[in-house]
Amino acid sequence: MLVTLEGLDGSGKTTVWEALHDVYPDAVFTREPTDDSWYGDAVNRAIGDDDADPLATLFLFTADHADHLSRVVRPALAEGDLVISDRYSDSRYAYQGASLRDSDLKRPMEYIMGIHAAFTRPPDKTIYLDVDPETAAARSGKTNKFEQAAYLAEVRANYERLIEAEPERFVRVDATQPPEDVLDDVEAALEEILSEA
Protein backbone atom coordinates (compact mmCIF):
# COMPACT_ATOMS: atom_id res chain seq x y z
CA MET A 1 0.00 0.00 0.00
CA LEU A 2 1.19 3.48 -0.90
CA VAL A 3 0.38 6.31 1.52
CA THR A 4 1.56 9.83 0.81
CA LEU A 5 1.89 12.91 3.01
CA GLU A 6 1.04 16.19 1.36
CA GLY A 7 0.69 19.79 2.40
CA LEU A 8 2.29 23.21 2.15
CA ASP A 9 5.90 23.83 3.11
CA GLY A 10 5.96 24.09 6.89
CA SER A 11 2.78 22.03 7.35
CA GLY A 12 4.84 19.55 9.37
CA LYS A 13 5.10 16.66 6.88
CA THR A 14 8.73 15.90 7.58
CA THR A 15 8.22 16.10 11.36
CA VAL A 16 5.36 13.57 11.10
CA TRP A 17 7.17 11.37 8.58
CA GLU A 18 10.20 11.11 10.87
CA ALA A 19 8.07 10.27 13.93
CA LEU A 20 6.28 7.53 11.96
CA HIS A 21 9.56 5.61 11.52
CA ASP A 22 9.23 4.38 15.11
CA VAL A 23 5.53 3.54 14.73
CA TYR A 24 5.95 1.54 11.49
CA PRO A 25 9.49 0.14 11.63
CA ASP A 26 8.85 -2.23 8.71
CA ALA A 27 7.53 0.40 6.33
CA VAL A 28 9.57 1.87 3.48
CA PHE A 29 10.01 5.59 4.11
CA THR A 30 10.75 7.67 1.08
CA ARG A 31 10.33 11.22 -0.26
CA GLU A 32 10.08 13.52 -3.24
CA PRO A 33 12.17 15.25 -4.31
CA THR A 34 14.45 12.26 -3.76
CA ASP A 35 17.60 12.87 -1.74
CA ASP A 36 19.70 10.00 -3.03
CA SER A 37 19.90 10.39 -6.80
CA TRP A 38 21.30 12.83 -9.35
CA TYR A 39 17.73 13.47 -10.49
CA GLY A 40 16.98 14.78 -7.00
CA ASP A 41 20.18 16.86 -7.11
CA ALA A 42 19.01 18.41 -10.38
CA VAL A 43 15.62 19.20 -8.84
CA ASN A 44 17.29 20.87 -5.86
CA ARG A 45 19.33 23.04 -8.20
CA ALA A 46 16.10 24.18 -9.85
CA ILE A 47 14.44 24.87 -6.47
CA GLY A 48 17.38 27.08 -5.49
CA ASP A 49 17.52 28.97 -8.80
CA ASP A 50 15.13 31.94 -8.92
CA ASP A 51 15.55 32.09 -12.70
CA ALA A 52 14.84 28.43 -13.40
CA ASP A 53 12.26 27.98 -16.15
CA PRO A 54 8.99 26.72 -14.58
CA LEU A 55 8.25 24.27 -17.39
CA ALA A 56 11.79 22.88 -17.29
CA THR A 57 11.41 22.58 -13.51
CA LEU A 58 8.20 20.59 -13.95
CA PHE A 59 10.04 18.08 -16.14
CA LEU A 60 12.93 17.80 -13.69
CA PHE A 61 10.50 17.02 -10.85
CA THR A 62 8.70 14.56 -13.15
CA ALA A 63 11.95 12.85 -14.14
CA ASP A 64 12.79 12.48 -10.45
CA HIS A 65 9.33 10.95 -9.91
CA ALA A 66 9.86 8.44 -12.75
CA ASP A 67 13.16 7.35 -11.23
CA HIS A 68 11.64 7.24 -7.74
CA LEU A 69 8.83 5.00 -9.03
CA SER A 70 11.01 2.48 -10.82
CA ARG A 71 13.84 2.40 -8.27
CA VAL A 72 11.98 2.62 -4.94
CA VAL A 73 8.18 2.67 -5.00
CA ARG A 74 7.27 -0.10 -7.46
CA PRO A 75 9.82 -2.63 -6.09
CA ALA A 76 8.67 -2.00 -2.51
CA LEU A 77 5.00 -2.37 -3.45
CA ALA A 78 5.84 -5.57 -5.34
CA GLU A 79 7.28 -6.93 -2.07
CA GLY A 80 4.01 -6.08 -0.31
CA ASP A 81 5.57 -3.30 1.76
CA LEU A 82 3.81 -0.31 3.21
CA VAL A 83 5.35 2.72 1.47
CA ILE A 84 5.09 6.14 3.15
CA SER A 85 6.21 9.02 0.97
CA ASP A 86 6.84 12.59 2.17
CA ARG A 87 5.39 14.37 -0.92
CA TYR A 88 4.53 12.64 -4.18
CA SER A 89 2.68 13.43 -7.43
CA ASP A 90 0.06 15.72 -5.83
CA SER A 91 2.92 18.12 -5.00
CA ARG A 92 3.54 18.52 -8.74
CA TYR A 93 -0.15 19.04 -9.48
CA ALA A 94 -0.48 21.65 -6.73
CA TYR A 95 2.90 23.46 -6.90
CA GLN A 96 3.73 23.36 -10.61
CA GLY A 97 0.03 23.88 -11.30
CA ALA A 98 0.54 27.21 -9.51
CA SER A 99 3.95 28.12 -10.93
CA LEU A 100 2.71 27.50 -14.51
CA ARG A 101 -0.48 29.48 -14.03
CA ASP A 102 0.69 32.37 -16.22
CA SER A 103 2.36 30.18 -18.83
CA ASP A 104 1.11 29.26 -22.31
CA LEU A 105 -0.56 26.19 -20.83
CA LYS A 106 -4.33 26.70 -20.64
CA ARG A 107 -4.98 24.29 -17.78
CA PRO A 108 -1.64 23.62 -16.11
CA MET A 109 -2.87 21.26 -13.41
CA GLU A 110 -4.77 19.09 -15.88
CA TYR A 111 -1.76 19.10 -18.22
CA ILE A 112 0.55 17.91 -15.41
CA MET A 113 -1.90 15.22 -14.35
CA GLY A 114 -2.09 14.10 -17.98
CA ILE A 115 1.68 13.69 -18.19
CA HIS A 116 1.63 11.51 -15.07
CA ALA A 117 -1.41 9.42 -15.97
CA ALA A 118 0.40 7.21 -18.47
CA PHE A 119 3.13 6.02 -16.11
CA THR A 120 2.54 6.90 -12.46
CA ARG A 121 1.26 4.70 -9.64
CA PRO A 122 -1.36 6.79 -7.81
CA PRO A 123 -1.32 6.74 -3.99
CA ASP A 124 -3.86 4.50 -2.25
CA LYS A 125 -4.37 7.17 0.40
CA THR A 126 -3.07 10.67 0.96
CA ILE A 127 -2.88 12.40 4.32
CA TYR A 128 -3.18 16.15 3.77
CA LEU A 129 -1.70 18.33 6.50
CA ASP A 130 -3.86 21.41 6.28
CA VAL A 131 -2.38 24.73 7.33
CA ASP A 132 -2.95 28.33 6.26
CA PRO A 133 -0.35 29.87 3.92
CA GLU A 134 0.83 32.49 6.43
CA THR A 135 1.58 29.89 9.11
CA ALA A 136 3.20 27.68 6.48
CA ALA A 137 5.45 30.46 5.19
CA ALA A 138 6.40 31.54 8.73
CA ARG A 139 7.21 27.98 9.85
CA SER A 140 9.21 27.14 6.76
CA GLY A 141 11.32 30.30 7.04
CA LYS A 142 10.71 31.14 3.37
CA THR A 143 13.98 29.63 2.28
CA ASN A 144 13.03 29.01 -1.34
CA LYS A 145 10.92 30.52 -4.07
CA PHE A 146 8.07 28.05 -3.50
CA GLU A 147 7.56 29.18 0.08
CA GLN A 148 6.10 32.69 -0.14
CA ALA A 149 2.61 33.03 1.37
CA ALA A 150 0.93 34.36 -1.82
CA TYR A 151 2.27 31.48 -3.85
CA LEU A 152 1.34 29.01 -1.10
CA ALA A 153 -2.23 30.35 -1.18
CA GLU A 154 -2.45 29.28 -4.84
CA VAL A 155 -0.88 25.94 -4.05
CA ARG A 156 -3.41 25.42 -1.27
CA ALA A 157 -6.29 26.21 -3.64
CA ASN A 158 -4.92 23.55 -6.01
CA TYR A 159 -4.75 20.98 -3.20
CA GLU A 160 -8.41 21.80 -2.43
CA ARG A 161 -9.31 21.09 -6.07
CA LEU A 162 -7.53 17.74 -5.86
CA ILE A 163 -9.35 16.84 -2.63
CA GLU A 164 -12.68 17.85 -4.12
CA ALA A 165 -12.04 15.63 -7.14
CA GLU A 166 -11.07 12.56 -5.06
CA PRO A 167 -12.49 12.98 -1.54
CA GLU A 168 -12.21 9.24 -0.81
CA ARG A 169 -8.43 9.24 -1.31
CA PHE A 170 -7.64 12.12 1.05
CA VAL A 171 -7.65 12.34 4.84
CA ARG A 172 -7.43 15.92 6.06
CA VAL A 173 -5.57 16.64 9.29
CA ASP A 174 -5.58 20.04 11.01
CA ALA A 175 -1.86 20.88 10.97
CA THR A 176 -2.23 24.10 12.96
CA GLN A 177 -2.45 21.95 16.11
CA PRO A 178 0.61 21.30 18.31
CA PRO A 179 2.97 18.70 16.76
CA GLU A 180 1.93 15.89 19.14
CA ASP A 181 -1.77 16.35 18.27
CA VAL A 182 -1.00 16.37 14.55
CA LEU A 183 0.94 13.14 14.99
CA ASP A 184 -1.92 11.57 16.98
CA ASP A 185 -4.37 12.40 14.17
CA VAL A 186 -2.02 11.05 11.49
CA GLU A 187 -1.45 7.83 13.45
CA ALA A 188 -5.20 7.37 13.90
CA ALA A 189 -5.74 7.97 10.18
CA LEU A 190 -3.05 5.44 9.28
CA GLU A 191 -4.49 2.83 11.65
CA GLU A 192 -7.86 3.19 9.99
CA ILE A 193 -6.35 3.09 6.50
CA LEU A 194 -4.46 -0.11 7.31
CA SER A 195 -7.42 -1.74 9.02
CA GLU A 196 -9.52 -1.16 5.89
CA ALA A 197 -6.82 -2.53 3.57
Ligand SMILES: Nc1ncnc2c1ncn2[C@@H]1O[C@H](COP(=O)(O)OP(=O)(O)O)[C@@H](O)[C@H]1O
Ligand atom coordinates in the same frame (compact mmCIF):
# COMPACT_ATOMS: atom_id res chain seq x y z
N1 LIG B 1 2.38 21.21 14.43
C1 LIG B 1 3.39 22.09 14.46
N2 LIG B 1 3.28 23.24 15.16
C2 LIG B 1 4.29 24.15 15.17
N3 LIG B 1 5.47 23.99 14.51
C3 LIG B 1 5.62 22.87 13.79
C4 LIG B 1 4.61 21.86 13.72
N4 LIG B 1 5.05 20.85 12.93
C5 LIG B 1 6.28 21.20 12.51
N5 LIG B 1 6.65 22.41 13.05
C6 LIG B 1 7.89 23.15 12.80
O1 LIG B 1 7.73 23.83 11.55
C7 LIG B 1 8.93 23.72 10.78
C8 LIG B 1 8.63 22.96 9.47
O2 LIG B 1 8.26 21.62 9.77
P1 LIG B 1 8.53 20.42 8.75
O3 LIG B 1 8.13 19.16 9.42
O4 LIG B 1 9.91 20.52 8.19
O5 LIG B 1 7.44 20.80 7.62
P2 LIG B 1 7.39 20.38 6.10
O6 LIG B 1 8.17 19.09 5.92
O7 LIG B 1 5.92 20.19 5.85
O8 LIG B 1 7.96 21.53 5.33
C9 LIG B 1 9.94 23.03 11.66
O9 LIG B 1 10.70 24.00 12.33
C10 LIG B 1 9.10 22.24 12.65
O10 LIG B 1 9.75 22.05 13.88
Ligand SMILES: Cc1cn([C@H]2C[C@H](O)[C@@H](COP(=O)(O)OP(=O)(O)O)O2)c(=O)[nH]c1=O
Ligand atom coordinates in the same frame (compact mmCIF):
# COMPACT_ATOMS: atom_id res chain seq x y z
C1 LIG C 1 7.90 17.04 -4.85
C2 LIG C 1 7.71 18.49 -5.21
C3 LIG C 1 8.14 19.50 -4.37
N1 LIG C 1 7.97 20.81 -4.72
C4 LIG C 1 8.49 21.89 -3.84
C5 LIG C 1 7.87 21.97 -2.48
C6 LIG C 1 8.97 22.57 -1.65
O1 LIG C 1 8.88 23.99 -1.70
C7 LIG C 1 10.25 22.16 -2.35
C8 LIG C 1 11.08 21.13 -1.61
O2 LIG C 1 10.26 20.11 -1.13
P1 LIG C 1 10.53 19.54 0.32
O3 LIG C 1 11.97 19.20 0.44
O4 LIG C 1 9.53 18.47 0.60
O5 LIG C 1 10.22 20.84 1.19
P2 LIG C 1 9.44 21.02 2.57
O6 LIG C 1 10.01 20.00 3.53
O7 LIG C 1 9.75 22.46 2.94
O8 LIG C 1 7.98 20.82 2.33
O9 LIG C 1 9.86 21.64 -3.63
C9 LIG C 1 7.39 21.16 -5.93
O10 LIG C 1 7.27 22.35 -6.26
N2 LIG C 1 6.97 20.16 -6.77
C10 LIG C 1 7.10 18.84 -6.47
O11 LIG C 1 6.70 17.98 -7.27
